Amino acid sequence: MTTKHFVNKAPFDPNAAERLTPEQERYYMATQWQLMWWKLKRHRLAMISGAVLAFMYFSVIISEFLAPYALTTRNTDFIYAPPQTINFFHDGEFQGPFVYGLKYKLNMTNLKREYQKDKQSIQKIRFFCRGDPYEFWGHVAARVHLFCPSVTGTLFLLGTDRLGRDVLSRIIYGTRISLTVGLLGIIFSFIIGITIGGLAGYFGGWVDNLSQRAIEIIRSFPELPLWMALSASLPVTWSPILIYFGITIILGMLDWTGLARAVRSKLLSLREEDFALAAQLMGAKPQRIIIRHLLPSFTSHLIASATLSIPSMILGETALSFLGLGLRPPITSWGVLLTEAQNMNAVELYPWIMTPVIPVIIVVLAFNFFGDGLRDAADPYR
Amino acid sequence: MKYQNTFLMFAPVFLMFFSIAGDAFAYSEAPNLAKKVAAGKLPPVDERLPLNPRKLNFKNLGLKIGKYGGSIRMLMARAKDARQMSVYGYSRLVGYHPKTFELEADILESFEVKEGRKFTFELRRGHKWSDGQPLTSEDFRYWWEDVANNKELSPVGPPRIMTINGELPIFEVINRYKFRYTWRRPNPDFLPRLASASPLYIYRPAHYMRQFHEKYTGQDVLKKTVKKYKQRNWAALHNKMDNLYRNDNTDLPVLQPWVSISKPSASRLIFKRNPFFHRVDPEGKQLPYADSFIFTIANNKLIPAKTGTGEVDLQARYLRFDDYTFLKKGEERSPYSTRLWKTAKGAHLALFPNLNVNNPILRKLIRDVRFRRALSLSVHRHEINQVIYYGLAIGGNNSVLPESPLYRPTYRNKWANFDLKKANRLLDEIGLVKRDSFGIRLMPDGSPLHLIIETAGESTEQTDVLELVRDSWLKIGIKIFSKPSQRTVFRNRIFSGETAMSIWSGVENGLITADSSPAEFVPTSQQSLQWPKWGQYYETDGKAGEKPTGEHVVHLLELYQRWKNTATQKEKSKIWEKILKIHSDQVYSIGLVAAVLQPVVVSSQLKNVPLSAIYNWNPGAHFGIYKPDTFWFAPVGEDRK
């Protein structure tokens, strides 16, 4: 017998070789953003960081609900109380989550407040309970908390400060200010950076030269004096909210140079591209070309840069508070909390006062990793 | 026989000779000075001391005879703090006694006051400046005629305190060591100013300063010196070089126990013993005992920490009450003890409603005494005391302290108890009956009663206290906002009437005696935060500010004038009583707590530092009146107390 040739009996399809499998089709038809997202998903650290950030920003909305105590609640009987640990078992029996009560004594020889666990007093933690009254975002009165201390007891998971205020609650409230300062600052930075960088990159010539000099000047200045001078000149008559905005503007104003330079260099190369030329020939105005055609091609880079700049804003806020120039009590931000912890008393005697540094570290790390992931993902063709 | 007679005849002479000689050789000095004398670099001690040095009465002061040697280490926060050496050294023409607060002659050998207006001063013969040149009336004449009354050195004339009723005193030099100031009316502030922590220096080392004065130095030489020190003109040069308080000129001769030998910008300021210091201990040992005093400059926030690790021998400045626990803990590792001295301010913290506030509605309210009384009644002083001061302070009005001879309980306690019901009633009486949805009272124009209390933004203590005040004032329907500011702006806003209420420390000296000046209780200065414009009116003789109104305020001014012109103690006491009564009635400032304790860290080796004392700026000069020149180091191993 001769070898058999195999002939496919199906009708002939001239496009068969070129047809894409469904997965391949999805890949090539995907938009830039979808590609970015897929790449980002693979970067596990970035995804975790993203989730953490999302959670923290979400908590900003419901701070009052999350915090076991209201912002201004003081317990004069429990000043500088150490953190209470959550226990589940007492004498071998399961009791549900609870804390032991605190017994307080003032040591008169060294004026130290001494606290001891009172094993007799079991204070069960309540959930979805009625606790300290608060005003949701300053307007709606309510009393519901996610979790609160037992009716007559205390729940100081991170201890209390010198006025007897729960540190954990203050951190949660501080999140609102600290996280939004960074965001607003970035928006300012963005606007200024893109405008100047865009103009410089597109028009070149003297516009470019001038902006380059300006950038150089600003970059060669140590940040600190600029911050100090600008903060010190904010009128004291401004309300805390205005000062808060002033600080964000100041932080943003000094940050745009990096962004501007990135925008400029990208534009310089991109404007030689064919699609830009085509748009020009079709009579589009420079503004339209920049915004509709050039910018979108590297927005991903911009976003990545922005994300990487937010941490420096948050740290900048803490530094300004430390110098006494930024936000000050009675406004509560992480910077304010850390400034209050900035003394040897805290380090040696009451270390729990320093716990606000943990969310700062977490947020800064999260932004950095997330931003790294974004930037890696922004170049899908690697 | 014959010789016996001769001997007996001359015996008294011999005895006298020996006793004089005994006196002459009764003084001794520090070993390192003795070495210099032996090497011929210094004159012997009896030539360095005045003929009649100031012999301190240790028994009366409760001090022990000490040993020479050692350096007293202390921490300071700024280069400017070099002036604290002049405060602690406390070498003054007249000074306060540490227990009775009476004025005693120190640099002066004696002083005489007639009718409160004629001051005759006598110097100690042979008293020398720190460079060995004699101190004479010429140094006082030089200041009066060639500095204070020199148009270029003092364009606005001599310091205000030298002017009474617009007239300057007559200054006369009686002899080389005696001189006199005569006014037409009494000048009761003159001696206290000479004894204050930051004193009035009515003398200069003329022999040194002449080289900078155009009257005594030729133009060409002077011009060269001006250029050398990069000054604008000779007046600027003279003013730069002659500051006896600042310790920024190491060539300037002084009369202090320790003399600066370091550049002002150094991070370690060293002050070495003055070999010509005029005080001796009961055994004739020339003071000071300690060889040197060292200020190390460090960031003020680190000073408690550095103190706690044993880097100092003596420290009070930059230590606060809430550092006490930390300092006590440090005693386990380093050899020092933490003492608690009492402060003597009328109030450690007080609220000052601004009677000169611009806003007319607020002004009307603040000037209504019922409003101020209500505010004072609703401050929970006991809580503030417990929470922040461990209950160790005393609540009460911004007024005289219990240790003062003029004290009466009603001065501190009237309108100072915690009575919310009465407060609410008073506010209702004024007419603030309507309230908004949050329970805050409405003012006559319908807006909620929101008070902004401004702070200088420097201490968390003030913010904390305001938190406590806020909560209790909410209960009478007043909402307060605390607004941190910056010191200059804070004060300027009060002076210009933009601030409605501020928080600051109260009366500087709560240990009031009949002789203390009531200036702080009367609108005499812009610095009084409750009536800055009335005070300014007085300060500028009516050229600026506002004329005081209100019968009680005007009465206070009258009482002040009377006090200034009275000569007898009894009269002065009576006037004081009237003033204090008006204040307790009218609640011009809302005192919070007083007698807050000040931690003082003392090395275990350092002796003669009081166990408990009063830590006050004026009178007191912090350590000054306790005479740091008598502090001494016991060798290691001796009694630890």
Add this chain to the structure above:
Amino acid sequence: MFSYLIQRVLLMIPTLIAISVITFIIIQLPPGDYLSTYIAELQSQGENVDIEKIEALRAQYGLDRPMIQQYGLWVLGMFQGDFGFSFEYQLPVSEVVGDRLLLTLVLNFATIIFIWIIAFPIGIYSATHQYSLGDYGLTFIGFIGLATPNFLLALVLLYLANVWFGTSIGGLMDPEYIGQPWSTNKIISVFEHLWVPVVVIGTSGTAGMIRRLRANMLDELQKQYFVTAKAKGLHPLQALLKYPLRASLNPFIADIGNMLPQIVSGSAIVSMVLSLPTTGPMLISALQSQDMYLAGSFLIFLALLTVVGMFLSDIALAYLDPRIRLGGSAEK
């Protein structure tokens, strides 16, 4: 190349002028002047202040002159080498700064070296072992330093240094050695104190350096020439060091200019917390008390250093990287 140099030098001049104007404005921006701050301070401490004497002082210091005149006098003075007079210290500025400059330079150089020593190996390792556990771990550590606020970290390390090693708190050496001539003991004491600020300031700088090095190396590692080199049998490490590393050194040199102002700023706060006798705390307190000449002249000096630094690093870059040299100003 030469014309490039000339062009850059000429451009520096207007930059410096603009910097001087901005510096002057910055210092004058907060309300009041040195004397008003000084008065407020004295008054609040209960000291007596003769207001009229202060006014006389104001005229003497020239603070009553119009702004432009003050600025002009200051700039003219600087050309003559006279940097003005510090009100706070009552000394010429050059004397106040001079003493502290040496220690500042020591601190900053130590920090830069620290950064390089740490960042280099970590950056290379991260790039060659991307996404590995080691990569994540090391980058994490590098970033912790960046994320922790400097002032708090400094305080904690200060405390630990005292408890573990007995190092005295704050300062760059034990108090006994201040102002004394240099001896072995003094040098040892300086090192004992130096590590805290260097670690604190350095850790925040390493993260950025690691990231940049890593990114650049990643770029280079993909390029053809590297693959070819390895295919041809060159030992991977050798290939690594000879080629991609050299190419990615770009940012290190370019960053020197950048690093200077950052290190000065970052070290100012840390120096303040640690009470170091460097120029940072001096600058901060000068700005707070509006000690005009001290703050202004020093800022100009810093800006000058940075501009010159950036200029030098541009030159070094141009020398190392022919593309820049020949491309020159490829800005159309």
